[in-house]
Amino acid sequence: MTHVFGYVKIQKSELRVREYEYYRAAYCGLCRSMGKCTGQCSRLTLSYDFAFLALMRMTLSGVAPTFKKRRCLVHLFHKRMMMEPNEALAFAADAAALLAYEKCLDDVADGGFFGRISARLRCLLLHAAYRRARKRHKALAVTLRTELAELSRIEGEKRPTVDEPAAVFGRLLAALMAEGLSDNAARIARVIGDKVGRFIYIVDAIDDLARDAKAGNYNPILLAFGESPDAAARETLRDALLVSLDDVSAALDLIPEDNDGTRRAILENIVYLGMPATAKQVLSKEDRSE
Numbered sequence: 001m002t003h004v005f006g007y008v009k010i011q012k013s014e015l016r017v018r019e020y021e022y023y024r025a026a027y028c029g030l031c032r033s034m035g036k037c038t039g040q041c042s043r044l045t046l047s048y049d050f051a052f053l054a055l056m057r058m059t060l061s062g063v064a065p066t067f068k069k070r071r072c073l074v075h076l077f078h079k080r081m082m083m084e085p086n087e088a089l090a091f092a093a094d095a096a097a098l099l100a101y102e103k104c105l106d107d108v109a110d111g112g113f114f115g116r117i118s119a120r121l122r123c124l125l126l127h128a129a130y131r132r133a134r135k136r137h138k139a140l141a142v143t144l145r146t147e148l149a150e151l152s153r154i155e156g157e158k159r160p161t162v163d164e165p166a167a168v169f170g171r172l173l174a175a176l177m178a179e180g181l182s183d184n185a186a187r188i189a190r191v192i193g194d195k196v197g198r199f200i201y202i203v204d205a206i207d208d209l210a211r212d213a214k215a216g217n218y219n220p221i222l223l224a225f226g227e228s229p230d231a232a233a234r235e236t237l238r239d240a241l242l243v244s245l246d247d248v249s250a251a252l253d254l255i256p257e258d259n260d261g262t263r264r265a266i267l268e269n270i271v272y273l274g275m276p277a278t279a280k281q282v283l284s285k286e287d288r289s290e
Contacts, residue, residue: 007203008196009048010266011273019269021081022262025067027051029083030092032072034129036085037093042129044122045100049200052270053177054092056192059255059263060185063088094133095176098141101130102148140179147172160223162240166201173197184254191251195244199275202240207282234283241279245271 010023030051034042058065063086069079083089104126107119134141151168159165170193177193178186205212205221212219213227225233248271257264 006047007049007200007275007278008052008270009274009278010269011277014273015266015269019262019265023051023055023266025081025083026055026065026089028070028072028080029065029085030054030089032070032082033085033089034093034096037090038097038129038132041125042093042097042100044125045096045129047096050092050096052196052267053095054088055263055267056177056189057088057091057181058086059258059267060181060189061088064259091180094137097126097129097133098137098144099176101126102144106148106152137179140175143175144172147175155218158218158223160220162202162205162220162224162237165220166198166240169201170194170197173200188251188254192248195247195251199241199244199248199279202237202244203279203282206237207285238279238283242276245275245279248275 010020012020015023027046027048031043031046034046057063065086066084067081068084070082071077071079072082101123104119104123108123147168151165151172154165154168173196174190174193177196178189181189202221205219208217209219209221209227209229211217213222221229221237229237252267252271255264
């Protein structure tokens, strides 16, 4: 199962100050919502990916956030602007708890001796958060577990295909992104979730190629192209990532702009600059390995 975390992020140098402050306030607000919604331990699952989920859900559902300067444990001496709790932040907190716990279960099943011990400890820490989130999203929790079981089956059979597991992870994030939305918003959310999910799965597989080869873990790129994909294989992977991003961009264009355009500018920065930069970074590792 993919790590899920850390691939969907901003290109900070290309954001204006007010846009970065907005993004940071959302990130801090999500951290605070995790503590309130799913418990303090769930803050361990905070990531850029779920900040993107929260911002996208705000845009799709028309949430108008409010902000307030607050202190936190990390920034005790200086107040910083934080987004106040809202339904999108609460949902992202629950989504993080659901996926993080499922990742722990996956690691318990598939990890080595020490990996299983670490995973069991994380499961203990995150179980209460998972239970709270599942109580609020029972159907979604079942859907996620079903899709992850299918993903585990594909990985267990060691299929030498990137498309099949990426498609399953795409369906998983499509269900997550669209949960509770209706009509056109749900349709757009499903497209964005599906394509972002495919992107994350492929990028993660590229990023973990050397590690998985050494550990003997399943990696569809390793099975399809070997430990050192040649230039043609890397171009194929690059094209697959760019196609996913093109589809996300097209879906993003269908969402009405918010009042001041700040949130839209952040989402466009992530999709047009941040995610391509991530893809370039992980692919360049393989370029240098030749």
